[in-house]
Amino acid sequence: MKFVPVGCALFALVAATPALAQAPSDDDLAALVRAQAAEIASLKARLDKLEAREAPAAAPVLAAAAPSSPPAAPASPGGRLPRAVAVTTPYAPQIVPPGPAERDIGRAQEANTAGVTTEWGAGLPVFHSADGNFTFKPRGRILADVSSTFGSRYDDRNLTITGMRALRMGVEGGVGTHFFYQFETDFSENEVDIVTAFIGWRDRIAPGLDYDVRAGHLFNDRAFEGSTGSDSTPFLERGTVSTAIIPQRGFYGIGIMPRLFWKTGHASLTVTGDRVDGNQTTSDSRTVLARAHWNPVKTDRGVLHLGLWGFDEHLSDAATTLTRNTVIGGRFNGALRVSSGTLTGGTGTTGYGAELGGYVGPLWIMAEAGQRHARLDNDRPDFVSKAWSVSGGWFVTGDLPPYNPRLGSFGQPTVLSPIFDGGPGAIELTARYESLDYTDILTGGQGWAATIGANWYLNSFTRIQLNAIHWNTDNRAGAFVGSDNGQTVSTRIGVTF
Structure with missing residues (x-):
């Protein structure tokens, strides 16, 4: 999968050969280079996303060590996870952990996904589970x-x-x-x-x-x-x-x-x-x-x-x-x-x-x-x-x-x-x-x-x-x-x- 950007670039060059044979102008060449650079950048971004999704299966040790991952929730008496905490980890494992702002946003998104609600009454919050x-x-x-x-x-x-x-x-x-x-x-x-x-x-x-x-x-x-x-x-x-x-x-x-x-x-x-x-x-x-x-x-x-x-x-x-x-x-x-x-x-x-x-x-x-x-x-x-x-x-x-x-x-x-x-x-x-x-x-x-x-x-x-x-x-x-x-x-x- 790592050769995809190179192959695409060669294909683009071959496709452009007839145009080159007709002695294109300098403006045409500049436009072609810009288009190829944009396409390569787009393909590279897609490849990075695919690699990030596959990383937990390929590197379980790294996933376990990621400090941003929440601990596993305890099982309920019936053996099922409580509804309020049965959520997937919101972060892909990273060598460099996210900063404080990223962690706070991620945890807020996790709580929102779980349906936990908060209301402010007499000066302090009241927390309610989703159910x-x-x-x-x-x-x-x-x-x-x-x-x-x-x-x-x-x-x-x-x-x-x-x-x-x-x-x-x-x-x-x-x-x-x-x-x-x-x-x-x-x-x-x-x-x-x-x-x-x-x-x-x-x-x-x-x-x-x-x-x-x-x-x-x-x-x-x-x-x-x-x-x-x-x-x-x-x-x-x-x-x-x-x-x-x-x-x-x-x-x-x-x-x-x-x-x-x-x-x-x-x-x-x-x-x-x-x-x-x-x-x-x-x-x-x-x-x-x-x-x-x-x-x-x-x-x-x-x-x-x-x-x-x-x-x-x-x-x-x-x-x-x-x-x-x-x-x-x-x-x-x-x-x-x-x-x-x-x-x-x-x-x-x-x-x-x-x-x-x-x-x-x-x-x-x-x-x-x-x-x-x-x-x-x-x-x-x-x-x-x-x-x-x-x-x-x-x-x-x-x-x-x-x-x-x-x-x-x-x-x-x-x-x-x-x-x-x-x-x-x-x-x-x-x-x-x-x-x-x-x-x-x-x-x-x-x-x-x-x-x-x-x-x-x-x-x-x-x-x-x-x-x-x-x-x-x-x-x-x-x-x-x-x-x-x-x-x-x-x-x-x-x-x-």
Whole structure:
């Protein structure tokens, strides 16, 4: 095959002999040379293509060594390659591998041939396989806070502090229409902490009636703000009902949570042990928690929300300390707490609460109240904690509150005019009053806080928050005994992917 261009050239010269015998002009000779050169170049290009196609069969070692070739895809359980990856190599083997731009184009063409699609949602891509069977999405959360406290009669409480409320990375995805999973790790406060980590199954029982079951490290479904993620709360910190009327193990536990959803509400039941830890020398505590919410009124511009929840916790022999030090004026001032004083000998806790609120257009309001009974050994009476709060907000820009009617909590807002599209974003003004009472025991304190705030949502996943808090504490134990009050100003920049 390598002699084809030469043969063609000789044939062309023979064919041109009669013309030469007639003594052609210089112009005729120049035109003939140009035509022959063009034909030879065309034939050589065709020959190069044929040689490139035949190279894998003739040189298998070279083909295996080509760095641009993707690895073989694993077989599916049925022995067939998954549809999304059963593609031929887009490059012919080469001694010199393609440059970065060529590789990127080739891989994009391969993904396009496989039918893999990508959509951009809240800042990060969501990947879908061609047959729709597989989905995958990275997750992230960055919440950076600055807090300054002043006015306290104790100098050690007047602090200015910076902190990362959340610094999370994770993934979520699904297989088919039923199986799903999620995993997140938090790196705030310079520590690695496993937060949400579960697998789940979802299905439909009947039209308008769905369920899912999740198993793993689960976030509590408890109270309105307690069920709202830290990246979605309208204030920098959850209210006292969510932070004080809580199982001793905290917001997370390893276990199972079935949930039922209908058109106007949902219900959940959770059974868990302790949160993720490295202690395998004693039995875990056991917690059973249930919550339900109902929207008796639900329109495109308004919702009425009713909610009830409760939990019962049996403490293990290694978790008998019930001491509480609860935030009242912001998360990052460790000296600003309402304290129960040292309390040991706990055997279990039982808590319950109620929620009432909703929204009409850009206005929302929510009231919550709850109690927790901590059971003590040696026939001592229960330690009873009480908390309540009333909060509300107004979207000046006319956006709707980010209420999630499926879960009965707040989520990420849908901003009508993001600043990245030339709009003002969404601007929300907020206010809250909250109260906490630990005075059921002699060493227990009490406190309250009034907060006004402003939230500026640049788009649906980026926000700037400002809270001004006037607080009051009256502790009976600890370093800051007696009545005290002051102010805390806090701000946050948050991004949720």
